Amino acid sequence: MSDAPWLSVIGMGEDGLDGLPPASRQALDAAEVIMAPPRHLSLLPEGPQERIAWPVPYSDGLEILSGLRGRHVAVLASGDPFWFGAGSVIARHFDAGEWRALPGVSTFSLAAARLGWPLEKTLTLGLHAAPLTRLRPYLASGLRALILLRDGAAVSELSRYLDQTGFAATRLHVMEALGGPRERLQTLSLAEAQAGDFAHPVCVGVEVAGEGRAIPKASGRPDAIFETDGQITKRPVRALTLSALAPQRGEHLWDIGGGTGSIGIEWLMSDSTLRATTVEPRADRAARIRANADALGQDHLRVVEGSAPEVLGSLARPDAVFIGGGLSTALLEWLFAELPAGTRLVANAVTLESEALLALWQADKGGELLRIELAQSAPLGPRRGWKSAYPVVQWSVTL
Template sequence: MTTHWLTILGIGEDGVDGLSARARAALETAEIVMGPPRHLSLLAPLRAETCEWPVPFADGIPQLMELRGRRVVVLASGDPFWFGAGSVLTRHLDPAEWNAIPGLSCFSLAAARLGWPLERTTCLGLHAASLSRLRPHLARGARLIVTLRDGDAVPELCDFLCETSFGDTRLILCEALGGPRERLTRVTASDRPEGPFAHPLVAALEIGDGPALSLAPGRPTDNFQHDGQITKRPVRALTLAALAPRPGEHLWDIGAGSGSVALEWLLSHPTLTATAIERHPERAARIHRNALALGQDRISVVEGKAPDALAGLPDPDAIFVGGGLNATLLATLRQTAPGARLVSNAVTLETEALLLRTHAELGGDLLRIDLSSPAPLGSFTGWQPARPILQWSGRL
């Protein structure tokens, strides 16, 4: 027996003409139809009461909850569960209270127009997110389909591509796909077209030449702004290997400096999150800038000193302490994050002694890292050793 009171209905620019029989039946039996004005305008006259969804979007949730028990249809663009409103609505409801009738997503429509294999095309929802999220995906020959906020976002997108040295990227700007207003415009990012461009708007990108980010940890140091307080590139690679990020995990980066370890953690997988704890205000601000430049907005920066700054943070799956581990901090971590993986790099004898005692008590792995780099030696070149590092990794 059907018990749901809410139907989430995906609708395209072709309005009722593109709706299935099941979708039409939901509209015919609804008491109330809610949706943005543009979506409501796509429908034929209804017997149901209509209600415009307010702006900002979150203001409509309480209104919807007040209608619980009546037969309600909420209109959403295309497929509501692909960068759409579906998951936002259903998190407030029991599964028995709702059903969904998805339509064609804008990504499917764009791929069908362009002949692009969707399984090999990166799809991003940028209508309510920073364009910097594009940065990890910019590599020569890559294809992306992204949603945009509105027509004003087109020159902003072109500026971003030019600023990241991908100005020869080819764009296909897709307006109102699937409806009578559909239009495709082909341009190059460096042309910076001004429009106007109609909403809803999707941009398909064929990425040109430019400085792609490496996929491997231990990315070049010049990818990060820093004041010298940064985990060196090869040590970073070994540290990420020891942290062993897994999908969905959260990292504490204590004494984050430039945030390089936390940001490399995030670059490993799109479901990872991180908290960077840094006591110096200028370094904390620099972490924010590095995160923006690398397109990583799943990081929170806490300005403060551990262990006091750890109170109230999301539970970590892994913790990195690049320097400054002491007995007090270690005891706090063992109490507040039991079972979490800890990786600590020591450069002082005192911290080495602490890690050796910790290894004797908790086990785990020890690694001594000795690095040398070429440096002038008179009229010749010799190896200049860096300070050795002792790395301990294990579970608290």
């Protein structure tokens, strides 16, 4: 086998071979095997190459592809394989010298050209393999988004979701088979889209409008967006806690004693590269955390039912740890013994016993202690006065 890549990942549009640039056409002609979803294979004329339909689920195809090493293989993908496409999945599973990518024009570029929308100011999402709730953090009147959907039926599902979230005045630009002979573009209201019939592949341009609630971008989102039984880090304290945790690109958080899940969820909202694992001993609260994460577009939050530190040893190591519940000497001893230097730890305490524990550990390990005292105005007879919340003591330290 030569040093040249045996695998070519080729981006192809709905116009089939007609839209392929010369380099992509040459790689396809030189291939012994063509592997692609059935729709892409149907766009090709008859030829001498062996053809393999990529199976569902997608991960099953990677094993088949691995078995083709030593042959010249072309994998077909839609448009630009590295923009919500198959390219990144293949790149993770094969060495850099084994493959090369020959991208085509992305669906997003075609859609922006049809609508006259500047791509740099337009939200682009691939929801063909993800829930529609991934949209929720972005929804606000005036938003423009281009969204790849699973199939034609998903257009109606998207319409109902936007209606349910309060953005009933939204307009949809439904684009089918962009760049090919079946291309069709329709501009519809949500009601019209729910009654429509659309063919795969589908990209939808969304112009969001309506009275729905937009979720703020800053840490300390409104308490009302979370379902809770009362066990929640309230908005002002949550904002201070996220500031102390200081999420950075690509980092992983342990949220111990998740309660409602608000800290882990807001951590994930800070950046799309972040990961979070919430540990919660109560099954009912763990279920509520999952529901909150799903509803707010953070379905990738991992929720582990169990007590800390017992369940922590099996988890991927964190960059930051928040203790919102279950604070104990045993937990702190485990964290300092098992986690690497540089891990950031933030713990909040409300009771006198837990406050004393944090003061003791801060004296030994250093870090900063912050006492948070908040009061809100409330009726006091015919007038108003201040109603104080329980003070919170926060310890921030780097292991």
